[in-house]
């Protein structure tokens with residue numbers, strides 16, 4: 001039998017105990033209603049013997065009431081939530097946790113005056129530059145002084161359990177999104193809030209900053225696929241537009257801006273609906289949507305699976321399957337200014353028949369939205385959360401070898417020509433010709449699995465490509481027994497793809513749960529690489545040798561600058577951010593059995 005992604009859920013039960021707060025007394029009427037809703041509308045999937053992949057009741061009770069409520073309104077349980085009244089949604093969220101639904105009001109000391117000089121430099125987007133290389137050429141931090149980095153401040157997201165949005169830097173400000181749609185401009189040196197904005201749903205991707213005639217703008221998308229343009233100088237909304245068309249379309253990747261075009265990657269909540277045997281699975285396709293940066297109007301829409309889904313087979317329970325479907329775009333688009341192309345990676349098909357565009361890299365013309373080439377790395381990979389046993393699992397299900405990360409366009413490096421380098425959840429790193437998508441080299445660094453292989457990323461200084469290989473033992477690829485798991489950080493030669501060094505993820509005794517894996521994207525500086533691990537550590541590695549030269553455990557007590565209780569957790573998702581002599585790190589990733597947390601942490605070189 002195929003291992004299940006959520007076989008790991010039992011481990012999380014241990015965690016939830018760490019998340020028990022003082023129980024506020026709830027009114028009896030709320031308790032009675034909440035219990036009734038849970039028993040009649042939720043327990044069929046969430047209580048023991050329910051649906052594979054659904055967190056059990058104990059795990060739900062360890063979440064915050066706000067996180068459960070958000071899941072029912074704009075998150076993974078949106079379909080279930082739509083069938084309830086708001087009173088019912090609130091009641092079930094509160095009954096499950098035993099805690100009142102709160103909206104923390106930050107103390108006035110959490111705020112400061114916002115200012116923006118005429119001229120500011122900025123760095124933003126998933127990989128910090130259009131090419132997505134995750135390389136910061138100029139900063140004050142280097143291999144000789146990195147050892148003196150000291151904790152400067154910690155900012156805690158209220159009611160937060162995961163911190164996924166990568167901050168953009170503009171002058172003295174970090175612009176960052178949160179799990180409940182909050183967006184903050186946070187002062188780099190003090191951690192205080194200059195302005196805040198409220199979006200409709202979670203912001204999971206990086207924030208992008210780009211110039212417009214009227215000044216700098218801030219662009220981002222929320223989980224419900226709304227795209228926002230704000231004025232950086234005020235935090236005020238300029239336009240907002242829903243980019244998804246399918247009722248269950250979703251956004252988790254970051255937006256990228258190229259000239260006057262905002263590029264938005266789309267996936268869908270259908271992957272979560274597959275747990276429901278009665279769901280008509282599945283009809284969505286991954287998409288890349290281009291919006292006009294000035295007005296927010298939609299310019300074009302690239303559907304990864306060109307044909308619409310139709311009835312394509314019978315499920316175990318006799319109902320119809322629909323397909324082809326899936327091939328979501330989880331990752332962020334990479335812009336090739338010179339060729340006028342945007343590159344995306346795609347994921348698995350949700351149902352059969354498999355498409356030729358799943359688990360693929362695609363190049364698309366930015367002006368027209370026309371597909372230029374597709375490189376498919378893995379064929380016949382139809383998989384969803386119903387696998388291995390529930391009715392919506394497709395026949396002959398595949399290994400779920402998505403591309404989760406944004407491709408790196410490495411220009412003028414030691415390859416002697418431009419090369420597109422991308423890592424896959426199979427553990428394979430591909431070096432491709434950006435003109436046509438042909439393979440230049442390949443190197444499989446690990447065994448791969450549903451949570452990576454290469455999950456979130458890589459970075460490159462032009463000479464080496466630094467590869468974070470998760471090989472998370474809870475979700476290892478059950479096939480291909482000859483391959484060895486190799487969690488850790490690799491350096492590959494950009495020209496040949498050959499492995500130059502490998503530094504295994506250090507063990508984590510005493511950490512609960514201890515999942516030794518480098519899943520988060522790394523960040524490269526001249527001479528060193530920063531990379532975080534699922535046990536909450538951020539480390540600096542020597543670029544030459546892979547030697548670890550600085551290590552900080554983010555799981556500790558904090559006095560936060562905004563007066564909210566802070567908790568460190570797993571480092572996953574985006575890379576850290578470096579600006580001047582400071583380093584900024586997200587800590588907390590309460591999903592996939594990882595350690596929840598709610599922090600943005602700032603470090604500064606100690607120049608004394």
Ligand code: HEC
Nearest residue numbers: 041042045053054055068071075076077080092272275276
């Ligand atoms: C048809 C089965 C099904 C029903 C009914 C259902 N759920 Fe879920 N739920 C799931 C599955 C499967 C997941 C895990 C999805 C994933 O992580 O991708 C989940 C996840 C969740 C999560 C975690 C969301 C997150 O962002 O990690 C919450 C909270 C939740 N459900 C609450 C509820 C509540 C409350 C109800 C009843 C009102 C409910 N669910 C009804 C199947 C179901």
